[in-house]
Amino acid sequence: MNLTHAILAALLYIVAAPVLAGLLAGVDRIISARMQARIGPPLLQPFYDLFKLFQKERIAVNKTGHFFLLGYLLFTIIAGVEFFIGGDLLIVIFALALGSVFFVLGAFAAGSPYSHIGAERELIQLMASEPMLILSAMGFYVATGSFQVHDIWSRPDLLIVILPGMFAGLVYVLTIKLRKSPFDLATSHHAHQEIVKGITTEFSGPYLAVIELAHWYETILLLGFLYLFFAPWPWLAVLALAAVYFLEILADNTNARLYWQWVLRSSWIFTAVAGAGNLVVLYYLSRGGTP
Amino acid sequence: MNIVLFLILFPLAMAGLIALLGGHVGLRTALVKIGSGVVAIGALVLLALNLQGETQWLRFDWPWLQKAVLGLDILVTLILLVIAVRGRQITVTALVIAQAALIGMTEFGGHAHAHVEAPLFIDSFSMIMAHIVGVIGGLIVWHAVGYMPHYHHHHPEVPGGQRWFFATIYLFLGAMYALVFSNHLSWLFLAWEVTTLCSFLLISYPRTPEARHNAFLALRLNMLGGVAFAGALLYLAKTGGPFALSEIIRSAPASMLVPVLLICVAGLTKAAQMPFSAWLLGAMVAPTPVSALLHSSTMVKAGVYVFVRFAPLLQNTVMGLLLALIGVTTFLFASCIAISQSNAKRVLAYSTIANLGLIVTCACVGNPQAVWAAILLIIFHAVAKALLFIAVGSAEHSIGSRDIEDMEGLIERRPKTALAILIGIAGMFLAPFGMLVSKWAAIEALMKSHPILPVMVAFGSSATLFFWSKWMGKILSTVKGPPPPHGPVSMEEKNAMFFLSLLTVGLCAAWPFISSLSIKPFLLSYYGTAVELNRVTIVIMSSMLALIVALPLSLLYKGEKKLRITTPYLSGANVLERDLFTASIGGTKPLAIRSYYLTEFFAEGRLTRMGLAATIALLAALVMVVKP
Amino acid sequence: MKLFQKSPWIIHYDGASCNGCDIEVLACLTPRYDVERFGIINTGNPKHADILLITGYINEQSQPVVRTIYEQMPEPKVVVAIGICATSGGIFRECYNTKGGVDSTIPVDVYVPGCAARPESIIDGVVQALAILERKKKEMAARP
Amino acid sequence: MANRTVIPFGPQHPVLPEPIHLDLVIEDEHVVEAIPSFGFIHRGLEKLAEKRDFTEFTFVAERICGICSYIHGMGYCQAIESVMGLEIPERAKWLRTMWAELSRMHSHMMWLGLLGDAFGFENLFMAFWRVREGLLDIIEETSGGRVIFGAAKVGGIRRDVPDDLLARIPAQLAKIEAEMRPITDVFRDDFSVRQRLCGVGVLSQKDAYDLGAVGPVLRGSGVAVDTRLEGYAAYDRVQVEPIVESDGDCWARAMVRIREVYQSFEILKQVLPNVPAGPVDMKVTGAPNGEFFARLEQPRGEVIYYVKGSGKKQLDRFRVRTPTFANIPPLLKMLQGCQLADVPVIVLTIDPCISCAER
Numbered sequence A: 001m002n003l004t005h006a007i008l009a010a011l012l013y014i015v016a017a018p019v020l021a022g023l024l025a026g027v028d029r030i031i032s033a034r035m036q037a038r039i040g041p042p043l044l045q046p047f048y049d050l051f052k053l054f055q056k057e058r059i060a061v062n063k064t065g066h067f068f069l070l071g072y073l074l075f076t077i078i079a080g081v082e083f084f085i086g087g088d089l090l091i092v093i094f095a096l097a098l099g100s101v102f103f104v105l106g107a108f109a110a111g112s113p114y115s116h117i118g119a120e121r122e123l124i125q126l127m128a129s130e131p132m133l134i135l136s137a138m139g140f141y142v143a144t145g146s147f148q149v150h151d152i153w154s155r156p157d158l159l160i161v162i163l164p165g166m167f168a169g170l171v172y173v174l175t176i177k178l179r180k181s182p183f184d185l186a187t188s189h190h191a192h193q194e195i196v197k198g199i200t201t202e203f204s205g206p207y208l209a210v211i212e213l214a215h216w217y218e219t220i221l222l223l224g225f226l227y228l229f230f231a232p233w234p235w236l237a238v239l240a241l242a243a244v245y246f247l248e249i250l251a252d253n254t255n256a257r258l259y260w261q262w263v264l265r266s267s268w269i270f271t272a273v274a275g276a277g278n279l280v281v282l283y284y285l286s287r288g289g290t291p
Numbered sequence B: 001m002n003i004v005l006f007l008i009l010f011p012l013a014m015a016g017l018i019a020l021l022g023g024h025v026g027l028r029t030a031l032v033k034i035g036s037g038v039v040a041i042g043a044l045v046l047l048a049l050n051l052q053g054e055t056q057w058l059r060f061d062w063p064w065l066q067k068a069v070l071g072l073d074i075l076v077t078l079i080l081l082v083i084a085v086r087g088r089q090i091t092v093t094a095l096v097i098a099q100a101a102l103i104g105m106t107e108f109g110g111h112a113h114a115h116v117e118a119p120l121f122i123d124s125f126s127m128i129m130a131h132i133v134g135v136i137g138g139l140i141v142w143h144a145v146g147y148m149p150h151y152h153h154h155h156p157e158v159p160g161g162q163r164w165f166f167a168t169i170y171l172f173l174g175a176m177y178a179l180v181f182s183n184h185l186s187w188l189f190l191a192w193e194v195t196t197l198c199s200f201l202l203i204s205y206p207r208t209p210e211a212r213h214n215a216f217l218a219l220r221l222n223m224l225g226g227v228a229f230a231g232a233l234l235y236l237a238k239t240g241g242p243f244a245l246s247e248i249i250r251s252a253p254a255s256m257l258v259p260v261l262l263i264c265v266a267g268l269t270k271a272a273q274m275p276f277s278a279w280l281l282g283a284m285v286a287p288t289p290v291s292a293l294l295h296s297s298t299m300v301k302a303g304v305y306v307f308v309r310f311a312p313l314l315q316n317t318v319m320g321l322l323l324a325l326i327g328v329t330t331f332l333f334a335s336c337i338a339i340s341q342s343n344a345k346r347v348l349a350y351s352t353i354a355n356l357g358l359i360v361t362c363a364c365v366g367n368p369q370a371v372w373a374a375i376l377l378i379i380f381h382a383v384a385k386a387l388l389f390i391a392v393g394s395a396e397h398s399i400g401s402r403d404i405e406d407m408e409g410l411i412e413r414r415p416k417t418a419l420a421i422l423i424g425i426a427g428m429f430l431a432p433f434g435m436l437v438s439k440w441a442a443i444e445a446l447m448k449s450h451p452i453l454p455v456m457v458a459f460g461s462s463a464t465l466f467f468w469s470k471w472m473g474k475i476l477s478t479v480k481g482p483p484p485p486h487g488p489v490s491m492e493e494k495n496a497m498f499f500l501s502l503l504t505v506g507l508c509a510a511w512p513f514i515s516s517l518s519i520k521p522f523l524l525s526y527y528g529t530a531v532e533l534n535r536v537t538i539v540i541m542s543s544m545l546a547l548i549v550a551l552p553l554s555l556l557y558k559g560e561k562k563l564r565i566t567t568p569y570l571s572g573a574n575v576l577e578r579d580l581f582t583a584s585i586g587g588t589k590p591l592a593i594r595s596y597y598l599t600e601f602f603a604e605g606r607l608t609r610m611g612l613a614a615t616i617a618l619l620a621a622l623v624m625v626v627k628p
Numbered sequence C: 001m002k003l004f005q006k007s008p009w010i011i012h013y014d015g016a017s018c019n020g021c022d023i024e025v026l027a028c029l030t031p032r033y034d035v036e037r038f039g040i041i042n043t044g045n046p047k048h049a050d051i052l053l054i055t056g057y058i059n060e061q062s063q064p065v066v067r068t069i070y071e072q073m074p075e076p077k078v079v080v081a082i083g084i085c086a087t088s089g090g091i092f093r094e095c096y097n098t099k100g101g102v103d104s105t106i107p108v109d110v111y112v113p114g115c116a117a118r119p120e121s122i123i124d125g126v127v128q129a130l131a132i133l134e135r136k137k138k139e140m141a142a143r144p
Numbered sequence D: 001m002a003n004r005t006v007i008p009f010g011p012q013h014p015v016l017p018e019p020i021h022l023d024l025v026i027e028d029e030h031v032v033e034a035i036p037s038f039g040f041i042h043r044g045l046e047k048l049a050e051k052r053d054f055t056e057f058t059f060v061a062e063r064i065c066g067i068c069s070y071i072h073g074m075g076y077c078q079a080i081e082s083v084m085g086l087e088i089p090e091r092a093k094w095l096r097t098m099w100a101e102l103s104r105m106h107s108h109m110m111w112l113g114l115l116g117d118a119f120g121f122e123n124l125f126m127a128f129w130r131v132r133e134g135l136l137d138i139i140e141e142t143s144g145g146r147v148i149f150g151a152a153k154v155g156g157i158r159r160d161v162p163d164d165l166l167a168r169i170p171a172q173l174a175k176i177e178a179e180m181r182p183i184t185d186v187f188r189d190d191f192s193v194r195q196r197l198c199g200v201g202v203l204s205q206k207d208a209y210d211l212g213a214v215g216p217v218l219r220g221s222g223v224a225v226d227t228r229l230e231g232y233a234a235y236d237r238v239q240v241e242p243i244v245e246s247d248g249d250c251w252a253r254a255m256v257r258i259r260e261v262y263q264s265f266e267i268l269k270q271v272l273p274n275v276p277a278g279p280v281d282m283k284v285t286g287a288p289n290g291e292f293f294a295r296l297e298q299p300r301g302e303v304i305y306y307v308k309g310s311g312k313k314q315l316d317r318f319r320v321r322t323p324t325f326a327n328i329p330p331l332l333k334m335l336q337g338c339q340l341a342d343v344p345v346i347v348l349t350i351d352p353c354i355s356c357a358e359r
Helices: A003-035 A045-055 A065-084 A089-109 A113-144 A149-153 A164-177 A205-230 A234-253 A260-286 B002-021 B025-049 B064-086 B090-108 B124-154 B162-181 B185-203 B209-239 B245-250 B253-270 B278-285 B288-297 B300-314 B318-339 B344-365 B368-399 B415-429 B434-446 B452-476 B491-527 B535-556 B558-562 B604-625 C020-029 C062-072 C083-088 C119-142 D057-062 D069-084 D090-118 D122-143 D163-189 D191-197 D205-210 D215-220 D250-274 D323-335 D342-349 D354-358
Strands: B056-058 B120-122 B580-582 B588-590 C009-016 C051-056 C078-082 C110-112 D004-009 D021-027 D030-037 D289-298 D301-310 D317-321
Touching: A003 A045, A003 A065, A003 A205, A003 A234, A045 A205, A065 A089, A065 A205, A065 B535, A089 A113, A089 A149, A089 A205, A089 B434, A089 B452, A089 B535, A113 A149, A113 A164, A113 A205, A113 A260, A113 B434, A113 B452, A113 D004, A149 A205, A164 A205, A164 A234, A164 A260, A205 A234, A260 B452, B002 B025, B002 B120, B002 B162, B025 B124, B025 B162, B064 B090, B064 B185, B064 B209, B090 B209, B120 B124, B120 B162, B124 B162, B124 B288, B124 B300, B124 B368, B124 B491, B162 B185, B162 B288, B162 B300, B185 B209, B185 B245, B185 B253, B185 B278, B185 B288, B185 B300, B209 B253, B209 B278, B245 B253, B245 B300, B253 B300, B253 B318, B253 B344, B278 B288, B278 B344, B288 B300, B288 B344, B288 B368, B300 B318, B300 B344, B300 B368, B300 B491, B318 B344, B318 B452, B318 B604, B344 B368, B344 B434, B344 B452, B368 B415, B368 B434, B368 B491, B415 B434, B415 B452, B415 B491, B434 B452, B434 B491, B491 B535, B580 D004, B588 D004, C009 C020, C009 C062, C009 C083, C020 C051, C020 C083, C020 C119, C020 D122, C051 C062, C051 C083, C051 C119, C078 C083, C078 C119, C083 C110, C110 C119, D021 D342, D030 D323, D030 D342, D057 D069, D069 D090, D069 D289, D069 D301, D090 D122, D090 D163, D090 D250, D090 D342, D122 D163, D163 D191, D163 D250, D191 D250, D191 D342, D205 D215, D205 D323, D215 D250, D215 D301, D215 D323, D250 D342, D301 D323, D323 D342, D323 D354
Parallel strands: C009 C051, C051 C078, C078 C110
Antiparallel strands: B056 B120, B580 B588, D004 D021, D021 D030, D289 D301, D301 D317
């Protein structure tokens, strides 16, 4: 990928990702509402919410907390840009983690109990989801011999065929990342939660909007991860992503929120079985069955 | 190449000088300070003299030299024996005697003693190690000058012995230099034993029963390694194998299985790998500079040094894979256990054990990229860990506790110390700082070996994410108003923190240069190939670093004037002061916010037992695989 | 675009009511009334909310809580007093510990009658609040 | 050394529709200590009885709580009627029974929805409240109010229900029951729901008894006590069996309430066809003189009304012992050693009606 292409891809991601994710959030809310026998909000509701939040008064607990949110947004965007210009998958994952750590630090800095508990839970979720993300990069490496998104992208064969475990694992972890039940520990899009709004409790108005925006960028990036499994067949990819997203909404609507122990244990076990299992099988297959 | 000799001998001379003249406080302080400067500058001069990192050999025509080394060996063994007997330590005594017997059989067993033409040498890897020892060690000594008076002020029960303390530290540094420059295995072994002895003396410095116990624990475990090392020497002598490091590395892996394994086991003990990791945790009883020294630039680094040296022999062998599994198991378990710790120094200790595990893993995988990652890990870990220990020591003095929970809001109480800790922590796990760069390289490199290794690294590094982040969060969060800090931070402590912070940040900007200037020549000389860096990655990493450094500037943005500061959300139960809320049964209650330690999920005892069992099983497997 | 009219987020607090209005407020969220059609979300957190719905009158103990919640909401914000108790104290007006309606403690913008207030009238009250929210937004922007 | 977090939980908290406050002491997410605090919605309405005419006070009694409003009104009236020795008409008794059961059903369904919400199952909340609206329609048609019926009256009921309306109700109820089945099955079978409820907040039979638990909390711990067996109103002529679960955990308490909803359907099937013709109220003259305890089964458990009059239009003393109040000590027992995530769930499983408890 040459420089012009890279810059174009980066710009496209920066501009198009929030639009796409906002629409997706709108569809999400409508489908959720329909599942609950409601009409639901208009499709553009997430945008109304976002722009409204930007117009609200700026209030904060202290002068430093929101500075970290800027880091959250910036590094999530950087992770996405690195991904969509075809860069190193591991760097993408680390940049994404860096962004999340900034978010968590912002919540810690507020020094308020609910945001603190939310931050701790967010860290648990990070710990639960991180191995699977790294493992998926490893899976791509074993399958294609490269960590570069560009190389993986341009492979002619369908990766889902040899990496089904990785795909399943990523879908599992996506539930955590999208903050869907049963894994919406740290914060939730719904109102009633034992820790109020958790990690976002102390952030309001424009700061909350920044968090939402960063979350949108993150969503598109994660969907990009899943896209890689179907890269040669774009239509199948779109179909599969739609199915996955629908599945997430369905899970959100048919599950209670679980305990952190359960979230951590299950996602590590799932990662170890589906992800690592897939990896080891591939490893032995590639060596012609001889250990 | 006299600079090499100077580097080894100067600290030894300083040790002698301080031991002789150290009774006078002013004189001693001056001596120690000058010494630390010379040590650090000496290492830098070495760089200036040998910028290309060519391998150079030092030959000596003095026949008595080998006998002198043997004499010193006997002396060290005798001292150890006296310590063991006086301490009524049966195991240690037995180990010392066993080691003496092995050495005796090597030297006097009538074997044709292998002649080593160049007992000392220098290549780009020893230069990197020398810098770590010199610059970081020097800074730690400088810090100790300011720290030790505080330490004695806070611990009046500890008898003053600063004279011997500083002498031992210089002896330690000298031994470390000797270790990284030795080509002759007997010389290396001598230096090895001196570091063991010095670590014992330093750990037992507080003279408390606990310190004594932990010091003997360290001695016991390290003597185990010493015996293994001596066994390797005997084996080599009996089989007529080479005694020169350079020759061993170039020989066929199959012929060297036994001695390499034995020395690697010695390396495991020194690098505090499971199942030998207990001593490093016990070593915390010593004053902070000792911990900083043991954890960053000396001792544990001596352990991983031999692994990196032997990397070509371990590459693609079952032995290498098993040793790598020990390393990665240690990494995973130590990282998980660290989550349950609230004592800052224990967190640091477990993190050291974990990171050394990662280094061992990379070295044992042994392909060029893995070794590249291992060396980067050694560098970044040394800097960041030294900074963390020093900063935590300072924080301990100003808040009177080494518990992480007591560091709440340190950013307001001691902004500079807090910043130093934050930089150190960021250096340990955050992109784009050093350790993360190395971890990234490590995962790429380990993928070329068995996939179970990087998988375990992935799990372990997510655990590190948890405990480092919550620590950072604790420092940043302010719940109560800041209580006044007590005790000033000395000039020397501030200097050391400042320079190490600068180094931590600077090294992440400079790592591509370090890689091409120092590590690449080393890999070329070992493997004939080297690692090529992806330019885009470097650009992205550098821009991330620039952003992190620049982000605080956003605080200057003047639109923030419209910000209304309000109270935190306390379910509406707020009272005017921010840390109080309206409580049940009348009155108010202070808020308390504590981090999660997940002590049931990541129970220290259970995980330690599991780690021990796994690593002991792996060791047993190693013995099965490597039959003499 | 009048964004505040399209995305009003509410928070509900029970000053000292009999529960009747509270469950009717919650009923507004549920399928039959489905206020999310208008973008209304119950946030449960004063820092995220635009509209404060208070049911019940104010007594000694709830007064500081109501004040805190109101103070913690970012501008522009609107208060809707739901039910007759919130308006004037209603049937409990003569109780010994009453402070009166919600307006005894914080400024109220919309009064919703009823005992208990029906979901339809609650929604109507919120809709009236939207215009006020929009006006306050303009005032806020006009302020230096 | 323990790392203990001390935080306020409530009064304003999204999972609590009503203000209650807990000083929570937690370690990681284990609840070490939970100290409750009340009084945020104390109105002192018992004192109001001294200022109001005793017939007029029925309206106040109905507003002790907006959820169990009807039973409060009915209980108060029953107490006054007993003091004054009034025997109310049969039709009024049967209609009272009908409303009492409708009120129990709407309360339980509301509660089931809220519980679903407390453990983060929003869909369940919506589903229960959607079905509950059908019930509220019946209530509105028969009494005129949705949550506060305004139907109680000393000496009978305030307004009669037309017979054709009564005849229509069974069909409506059958529809609601059919809609409820699949939703309650979720409670019974769903994996994540059972994870959150089974074994959580266990209250042993002995503790439940010793600490004076009432209602579904008591029955969920295996004690068969139901005040409806006392036979007030028309309960002496319908089949009522106490519904008992033995586990004593949150799931058992939820099951008790679910089964009670179905039981109420059965009771209504017995009540509706049997409502006799006749007047629905009687003229009340004079004023209460004397004192009386009335015991009724509220959705939340046994409620006790005490009235004392001395021949004046105003009562001397009025007192309610509400079930929530009785269930607080068991609640504290249940909260010991639970998880932070369980706090709202456990608090909800006593079905706290703070308005009742604080009056």
